Amino acid sequence: MMHNLIAMLLSPKVFTGLTQVGVASLLVLATVMISYWGRVAIGKETAVSMVRGFVQIVIVGIVLIVIMDTTIFLGYVALAFMIVFAAVLSKRRAQGLPHATRISLTAIGVGSGVTVLIMIFTGVIAPNISTMIPVGSMIIAAAMRTNSLTLNRFRAEIEAHVGQIEAGLALGAPPSTVVQPYVRNTVQAGIIPAVDTLRSLGIVFIPGLASGMLLAGANPIYAAEYQFAAIAMLFAASTLTSLIAGLMLRGTIFSPAEQLVLRP
Amino acid sequence: MDWEELRRSRATRSDGDVMLEVRQLTRFVADKPIVENVSFAVRRGETLALVGPSGAGKSSLLRMLNRLDEPSSGTVLLEGVDYTTLSPRDLRRRVGMVMQQAYLFPGTVAENVAFGPASRGESVSAERVRELLERVNLAGYEQRDIGRLSGGEAQRVSLARTLMNDPHVLLLDEPTSALDEDTRFGVEELIQEIARERNLTSILVTHDMDQAARMATRVAVLEAGTLRQIGPAEEVLKTRDA
Numbered sequence: 001m002m003h004n005l006i007a008m009l010l011s012p013k014v015f016t017g018l019t020q021v022g023v024a025s026l027l028v029l030a031t032v033m034i035s036y037w038g039r040v041a042i043g044k045e046t047a048v049s050m051v052r053g054f055v056q057i058v059i060v061g062i063v064l065i066v067i068m069d070t071t072i073f074l075g076y077v078a079l080a081f082m083i084v085f086a087a088v089l090s091k092r093r094a095q096g097l098p099h100a101t102r103i104s105l106t107a108i109g110v111g112s113g114v115t116v117l118i119m120i121f122t123g124v125i126a127p128n129i130s131t132m133i134p135v136g137s138m139i140i141a142a143a144m145r146t147n148s149l150t151l152n153r154f155r156a157e158i159e160a161h162v163g164q165i166e167a168g169l170a171l172g173a174p175p176s177t178v179v180q181p182y183v184r185n186t187v188q189a190g191i192i193p194a195v196d197t198l199r200s201l202g203i204v205f206i207p208g209l210a211s212g213m214l215l216a217g218a219n220p221i222y223a224a225e226y227q228f229a230a231i232a233m234l235f236a237a238s239t240l241t242s243l244i245a246g247l248m249l250r251g252t253i254f255s256p257a258e259q260l261v262l263r264p
Numbered sequence: 265m266d267w268e269e270l271r272r273s274r275a276t277r278s279d280g281d282v283m284l285e286v287r288q289l290t291r292f293v294a295d296k297p298i299v300e301n302v303s304f305a306v307r308r309g310e311t312l313a314l315v316g317p318s319g320a321g322k323s324s325l326l327r328m329l330n331r332l333d334e335p336s337s338g339t340v341l342l343e344g345v346d347y348t349t350l351s352p353r354d355l356r357r358r359v360g361m362v363m364q365q366a367y368l369f370p371g372t373v374a375e376n377v378a379f380g381p382a383s384r385g386e387s388v389s390a391e392r393v394r395e396l397l398e399r400v401n402l403a404g405y406e407q408r409d410i411g412r413l414s415g416g417e418a419q420r421v422s423l424a425r426t427l428m429n430d431p432h433v434l435l436l437d438e439p440t441s442a443l444d445e446d447t448r449f450g451v452e453e454l455i456q457e458i459a460r461e462r463n464l465t466s467i468l469v470t471h472d473m474d475q476a477a478r479m480a481t482r483v484a485v486l487e488a489g490t491l492r493q494i495g496p497a498e499e500v501l502k503t504r505d506a
Contacts, residue, residue: 166332167367167422172357172429173383181370257331258352 009062021054068129075129079116079136083109086144094151096262098252103245104147111241112136112143115233124229135230139237142194146238150190150245157182158253159264166260175254183246190242194235201231267358275344282344283308283465284359284433289328289338298324300489301338306433306482311459311466313480313497315473315504321489322469326435329467330359343432353384360431362455364438366418373397373413373421374406380429388428396424400454416447423455427462434459436468440475452479477501 032046067074087104094100116136119125125135158165161182168178210227214220253262285305291298299321306312314322327333329340331352340347347355357380368376377396378388390406397405400420405413413421419439426434439455440448456479459466470476476483476497483500485493493500 163363163365163367164369167363168369168379168383169352170330170332170356170361170363171380171383171425172353172355173380174353177383255334257334259332259334 025050064129064133070129072127072129072132075132075136078129078133079113079140082137082140083112086112086140087147090144090147090151093148094155097151097155097249098261099248100151103248103252104151106248107147107150107241107245108140108143110244111146111239112140112237114240115139115237119229119233124233135233138230139233142234143237143241145193146190146241147245149193150186150242151249153189154182154186154246154249155262157185158260158262162260162263169258169260175258176250179250179253183250186249187242187246190246191235191238194238197231198235201228270350271343271345274346274349281307283310283342284329284467285341285344286325286329287339287341289325289340290336291324291328291333292336297489299328299335299486302486302489302491303338304484304491304494306465306467308465309459309463310482311456311468311480313468313470313476313483314486315470315476315483316486316492318471320486322471322486323437324489325486326361326437326467326469329433329435330356330361332361357384357429358431359433359435360426360429361435361437362419362423362426362439365442366415366422368410368413368418368421368425371410372406373402373408373410376410376421377424377428379425392428396427399427399458400424414447415443416451419443419447419451420454423451423458427458432465434464434466436466438469438471441470441472455479473501473504 028046028050035046063078067078084105087101087108090108091100091104094104097103116125116132116139119135120127120132125131158179165178165182169175210223213223213226253260255261282305287303289302290300302325304312314325316322324333328335331347342350342355342358347359350358369379374390374393374397375382377393381388393406394403397403400423402417402420402424405417405421410418410421419442423439434455436455440451443451452475455466458464466479468476468479470479480497482495483493483497484491485500485504493503
């Protein structure tokens with residue numbers, strides 16, 4: 001295993017990849033400079049995210065080499081780790097929302113976990129680490145994006161409708177009824193990226209999975225079919241995540257005496 | 265259990281004429297007292313105006329009376345029943361509130377008027393909605409979208425929506441302050457007429473002393489969260505003028 005790892009790290013491909021990373025980074029640097037020129041300060045966050053993203057993906061590559069030929073159990077552990085990390089990252093979008101960590105962990109965990117498990121047991125995802133990790137991570141990432149959007153939108157919806165919500169409570173209405181329109185708006189907004197991805201599939205873009213399969217010489221029709229299955233999985237995971245997050249959030253913004261506790 | 269039964273079984277005091285009794289109500293926000301040790305009683309059919317400068321705690325006090333905000337200490341008795349022993353929904357249907365803005369829900373006027381009972385799964389007859397709209401001078405407005413209402417009309421719908429619950433007490437949080445002068449007097453008169461017809465107990469928050477004089481039987485003055493003075497409207501307002 002160690003021999004494999006060293007051989008892969010010293011491969012000429014790795015050096016070619018570093019050149020490509022350099023060129024892509026220059027492009028990002030250029031956009032950061034343009035942002036400064038336009039007085040939109042995105043420099044620090046972009047630089048940190050870029051370095052962090054590069055280090056993370058290289059580490060994951062190394063971990064994949066190490067665990068590739070081991071037991072499938074490690075694949076499940078890696079996915080569980082990704083879910084926890086996604087929840088921690090996502091909850092940062094939830095300033096002021098109570099129980100954001102618990103909600104993010106449940107929504108992303110159930111949304112992506114259920115989808116991945118169903119796909120593994122039905123054979124859509126091959127039960128081996130080299131398939132489980134990349135496809136699973138794609139689904140977890142989609143669930144994370146959806147969860148962040150849902151948290152963010154929920155707070156905005158509630159803060160914009162404090163008057164209507166309290167008017168409803170003052171009429172003796174149950175909190176779940178009063179907040180229902182805003183939960184619906186939140187869930188609908190949360191799945192916009194997933195819906196757009198489904199709509200534009202093949203026309204606006206050919207996603208990475210199909211591109212990779214085509215580059216590896218797979219049958220283009222099979223590559224397209226498999227890509228559709230993957231996007232459908234993303235859609236299912238996103239919808240489930242957004243629904244769970246929306247329904248859980250609904251219960252957290254009221255006190256036991258049915259008072260709205262989230263204020264701008 | 266209907267209200268009379270509930271009142272008989274839970275009332276901790278027996279003065280049948282007192283509708284609402286506020287007992288040492290206090291609320292702290294971020295360790296700062298917003299309302300401090302306020303006590304008073306309001307009798308059946310009476311209108312009490314809460315007046316005082318901005319930030320005196322008038323609206324904060326009012327919001328505690330139907331538990332939209334939680335007191336840090338103290339309590340409120342509704343017809344002798346400690347309001348913490350009632351479910352918030354039961355309390356709020358009996359202690360109705362008209363806010364500064366109408367805050368109507370998207371949809372038709374009829375849907376808004378029926379909202380309270382409908383949200384609790386109770387049946388609402390079209391006839392009752394029609395009667396209430398007639399009473400607030402909005403006959404024939406049932407199917408009108410709320411986006412097509414003027415400010416005064418919206419506030420009348422808000423009043424009808426509150427009355428649909430048949431409240432015993434009406435909390436009025438500057439209900440006319442967002443309206444122009446002509447509309448303001450119309451809504452003010454309407455509230456007074458309905459309160460008289462139904463023998464409603466009302467508590468009005470206002471910064472307008474003339475409105476307090478027109479509408480209230482008694483006036484309570486709040487300053488920095490504490491009750492400075494309470495008494496017959498004429499008497500209190502005369503000392504304020506002096």
